[in-house]
Amino acid sequence: MARSGGVTLDDGLVGGCGLLDGAGFDAARSVLEKVDNLGLETIRLAFVDQHGILRGKAIVASGLASAFRNGVAITSTLLLKDTSHRTVFPVWSDDIGFGAGTLTGAGDVLMVPDPTTFRVLPWSPHSASILCDVAYKDGAPLPFSSRSILKSASARLADAGKTMVCGLEVEFHVLRVEDPRLAHSDAGMPAAPPSTSLLSHGYQYLTESRYDVLEDVMDDLRRAAQGLDLPVRSMEAEFGPSQFEFTFEPDGPLAHADAMVVFRSMVKEVCRRKGLHATFMCRPKLENAVPSGWHLHQSIVDTASGGNLFMPADDGSLSPTASAWIAGLLAHAEESCLLTTPTVNGYKRYQPNLLAPDRVQWGRDNKGAMIRALMAPGDKASRIENRVAEPAANPYLFFASQILGGLDGIESGLTAPAPVENPYTSNAKALPKSLIAAIERFETSDFYKQALGEDVVRYLATIKRAEWDRYLMTVSEWEQSEYFAIF
Numbered sequence: 001m002a003r004s005g006g007v008t009l010d011d012g013l014v015g016g017c018g019l020l021d022g023a024g025f026d027a028a029r030s031v032l033e034k035v036d037n038l039g040l041e042t043i044r045l046a047f048v049d050q051h052g053i054l055r056g057k058a059i060v061a062s063g064l065a066s067a068f069r070n071g072v073a074i075t076s077t078l079l080l081k082d083t084s085h086r087t088v089f090p091v092w093s094d095d096i097g098f099g100a101g102t103l104t105g106a107g108d109v110l111m112v113p114d115p116t117t118f119r120v121l122p123w124s125p126h127s128a129s130i131l132c133d134v135a136y137k138d139g140a141p142l143p144f145s146s147r148s149i150l151k152s153a154s155a156r157l158a159d160a161g162k163t164m165v166c167g168l169e170v171e172f173h174v175l176r177v178e179d180p181r182l183a184h185s186d187a188g189m190p191a192a193p194p195s196t197s198l199l200s201h202g203y204q205y206l207t208e209s210r211y212d213v214l215e216d217v218m219d220d221l222r223r224a225a226q227g228l229d230l231p232v233r234s235m236e237a238e239f240g241p242s243q244f245e246f247t248f249e250p251d252g253p254l255a256h257a258d259a260m261v262v263f264r265s266m267v268k269e270v271c272r273r274k275g276l277h278a279t280f281m282c283r284p285k286l287e288n289a290v291p292s293g294w295h296l297h298q299s300i301v302d303t304a305s306g307g308n309l310f311m312p313a314d315d316g317s318l319s320p321t322a323s324a325w326i327a328g329l330l331a332h333a334e335e336s337c338l339l340t341t342p343t344v345n346g347y348k349r350y351q352p353n354l355l356a357p358d359r360v361q362w363g364r365d366n367k368g369a370m371i372r373a374l375m376a377p378g379d380k381a382s383r384i385e386n387r388v389a390e391p392a393a394n395p396y397l398f399f400a401s402q403i404l405g406g407l408d409g410i411e412s413g414l415t416a417p418a419p420v421e422n423p424y425t426s427n428a429k430a431l432p433k434s435l436i437a438a439i440e441r442f443e444t445s446d447f448y449k450q451a452l453g454e455d456v457v458r459y460l461a462t463i464k465r466a467e468w469d470r471y472l473m474t475v476s477e478w479e480q481s482e483y484f485a486i487f
Helices: 022-038 061-070 076-080 146-159 208-227 253-273 320-331 333-340 395-411 435-443 446-451 454-472 477-483
Strands: 042-048 054-060 072-075 108-113 127-136 162-179 195-197 232-237 243-248 276-279 294-302 362-364 371-374 383-389
Touching (some): 022 127, 042 061, 042 108, 042 146, 054 061, 054 072, 061 108, 072 076, 076 108, 127 146, 127 253, 146 395, 162 383, 162 395, 208 243, 243 253, 294 395, 320 371, 320 383, 333 383, 395 446, 435 454, 446 454
Antiparallel strands (some): 042 054, 072 108, 108 127, 162 195, 162 276, 162 294, 232 243, 371 383
């Protein structure tokens, strides 16, 4: 049995329900020893909600053993909120749409710490963080847990004898806070955003002079990322004003999804302590701002041999696996947009000639296409890059959409169409133009109803419809300018 300080860890609810196995409890014991040896005071236990936002509780270090034994209760309504933090399901009714008594009454669900995600926080060295899985309070699986959705998709790929290797390129903005907007009148759901100014003027892509202006912040973020054991590869001054890009070494989908949520949280927290505001919003409403994207590099490896199944033939033609994977991603691209581009704002990036996709297509080393193929005979790093996502996406749902779509291409024997050379003039189908178009495609998707379950599809669509409805009913600056004087 796994013991720590005379306390048996695996005789509680977590062990009884199989939420951690023997190796998991061994890892938990190791974490408890580290906490004691480092003299840590608090542990931040956090799960990833439907939006990819970390939510949770901070506990004193002495309470961690109990958390490993029995989990930690947390309010179930956190799973039922839109991006304004409003609960959008009728929790005071007997049935909110998933069966009587399911997630009703603002009752609790259970956070189960994953000890393999333990990290000491470099900017708050008395504290550490642990990511949690979420279950019903009796330990039963919770279908709406995005981390569990990715684990399930990865397991399906593993059953097919394959694993995904992926690498991240993520863009974001870091701005100086001029006014944090903390007057009483600025509170709300959502609260007033801060007033900001630039750190650099931009429009000098990858120039040394722009990097030098940003180096102090780049260094702070890089050191914090490395302190968290995140596999940072490069830091770049992106094209737009005050726009950054970090890239990560290849890893598995769960490891990189965890890395992405930890990285986003770290960037925002480190910047806040420096009087800065970091945002992963796709297209901020700032003069001269350039949209941010999130590019996911991915390849498929044969589990038995370790060979890269995307490596092309000697004549450069696509391998059967690469062809089917690309075809699957293209076939399900429109209905997947709710998972890759889940905000109203993200669709304002899908415009021609902005190095962003606007159509469902692939090309060879073509940054205007949705899928960019980076493959060469003999190149063990042969891969594709999907450029469709916004950096605000929930990484677990984004990665799951890639695995499920690509695997369906393989299982259905699909073949990729010819690559495009002129992505902004081709006759390929357009990506959805708005969040509501993406919602409608997702909620009528037989593919996702089968892959995720009808309840999960309805759950995500309901939350996103609530956001769309609030957006639709808000009078915009465009409407005021267009109609206030003329009528």
